[in-house]
Amino acid sequence: MSRLLAAQPDPAAVEALLAKEAIPSALLLELQFASVTARISDWQGYVVDGNGVTWAGLGELVGISDLEGGSDNLAPLREYILGIPWELLDKESTPTQIQSRIPALIGAPSEYRGRSANLSFQLFDPDLTDQFGRPLPVGVPVALDAGLMTNVSWSLAPGAGGVITTLRVEGVLARKGSPQYGLLTDRDQKRRYGDDEGLEFVPEVMSTNVNWTDW
Structure with missing residues (x-):
């Protein structure tokens, strides 16, 4: 059994869906x-995952860069393309007025810098829908x-x-101001293992x- 199926509460249902x-x-x-945890998806409209958690839609997650990693790339940089629809702006605003509002929409750096961003995906059954006509989730994200x-x-x-924002996310193994792997020196060794x-x-x-x- 694959790791994907082993992590699901009902592996047989996910396997049948695939x-x-x-x-x-x-x-x-x-x-x-x-100040808040935002949960967004690439669907139009709200999404309810297999854990019962609701994710906002409206196309707020427009796109993502390629996901990379591995032994030769321990701290990859990703970019998430997020849309701010015109409904959150004033359609009659001039570009200068719009630009003045962008920092407030993005938030202060202390709101996001160094904080977690987690990406997952949820499978749905196209033959089963809820009362709103949305496909039902199968398994968990x-x-x-x-x-x-x-x-x-x-x-x-x-x-x-509207406005397109690009959110840059670094891998959790990134270490600012340090060599990617460190050097074989007493100073770097003590930084890794203090004693x-x-x-x-x-x-x-x-x-x-x-x-x-x-x-």
């Missing part, structure tokens, strides 16, 4: 701001990515598309010729 020709799924992005929010930029969308004294004498022995004994 055997269908086409199934809907939703991307779910949880942003843990300092599957985690795709976890990281820390770093900074936000914005731009005006063409036409009446390790194994590299204290490295500078002294670097130019020392070792005379191996003949056992």
Whole structure:
């Protein structure tokens, strides 16, 4: 059994769903701001996942960059493209007036910088719907990515598309101001393991010729 199925409360139901020709799924992005946790999706309208949690729609999650990682890329940078619809702005506002409102819509850096952003996806059964005509979820959300929010930029969308914000998220293994893997020095070793004294004498022995004994 795959890890995806093993983590589901009803693996058989998820496996049967995956055997269908086409199934809907939703991307779910949880942003843990300092004042509130925002849960948004890439669907139009609200989404209820398999845990009963509601995620806002309205196309607020417009797109994401490629998810990368692995042994050669321990601290990848992702970008989440978020839309701010014109309904939250004034359609009669001039670009200058809109620009003055952007910081208030994005929030202060203390609201997001260094805080968690978690991406997952939820599968739905196209043949079963609730009273509102929405497909019912099957299983629980599957985690795709976890990281820390770093900074936000914005731009005006063409036409009446509103404002597009780009949220940058770094992997949880990112260490600002430090080499990606560290150096084999006493200072870096003590930063990793505070009581390790194994590299204290490295500078002294670097130019020392070792005379191996003949056992």
